[in-house]
Amino acid sequence: MSDVQLALGGASFDGLVQVKELAGQGMITLRGDLTRKDIVKAVNDVFGVTLPDSRETAFDGENGALWMSPDEAMLLCPYDKAQQKADALSAKLQGAHALVVNVSDARAVFQLQGMMLREVIAKLAPVDMATDAFTPGMVRRTRMAQVAAAFWMDDANTARIVCFRSVAAYMFGLLCTSADDASAVNHFTR
Structure with a gap:
């Protein structure tokens, strides 16, 4: 990037x-069933945060997660790590009904x-x-x-x-x- x-x-x-x-903020949109254990685990593995409840945030140092809707979260990280984290999350969610997109530049x-x-x-x-x-x-x-x-x-x-x-x-x-x-x-x- x-x-x-x-x-x-x-x-x-x-x-x-x-x-x-x-300055640039790494932002990855995650769409899917945010209550699925495989999605929750993948986010925790890659970002070190638990997906938050409705209308809440979760932060751990430089990484975070924002609840955006029942099927959407915005995951935050340093800008220079966004694509790497999006790729890692996509790999962990291979086969799951989920969408991961790096929207940092948008x-x-x-x-x-x-x-x-x-x-x-x-x-x-x-x-x-x-x-x-x-x-x-x-x-x-x-x-x-x-x-x-x-x-x-x-x-x-x-x-x-x-x-x-x-x-x-x-x-x-x-x-x-x-x-x-x-x-x-x-x-x-x-």
């Missing part, structure tokens, strides 16, 4: 939160960092961002304005958002507008 080329060259913005395009990833990230996300996504409704370890696959996206919180002040690379500039603009200091609603406490 060639060196990663960021959609926006590592764009960043500081406002209510810091919005930053992250996605853009943004990080939001700061105490106001719940407010920034709440302006764009139809998700209850109250602290007791959405916590670190949860993931949502949704729309942010008119863009299909998924997001999760790494901790109370850090979230990551994944969208298609083709709409990265639009997503960055949305996030910057929502994070503009003049747009504060102050719904969530700082």
Whole structure:
């Protein structure tokens, strides 16, 4: 795999939160029956994580798994290991009814960092961002304005958002507008 080329060259913005395009993230889509023991074991063998329950994440160091739907998971790893891990997972699932695709170059990833990230996300996504409704370890696959996206919180002040690379500039603009200091609603406490 060639060196990663960021959609926006590592764009960043500081406002209510810091919005930053992250360097390449290895992403492998897995489609199949996520409750099958052979699929669960293969993911654990290759990525070192257990497939998460509905709307949850699972991380072990630099590898992770996001629940995307009842028959889809997004597996995360370092960018330079994505094709190797996709090939290894495909080999372990040989003969199983499953699809494994390296989608790393088709996605853009943004990080939001700061105490106001719940407010920034709440302006764009139809998700209850109250602290007791959405916590670190949860993931949502949704729309942010008119863009299909998924997001999760790494901790109370850090979230990551994944969208298609083709709409990265639009997503960055949305996030910057929502994070503009003049747009504060102050719904969530700082």
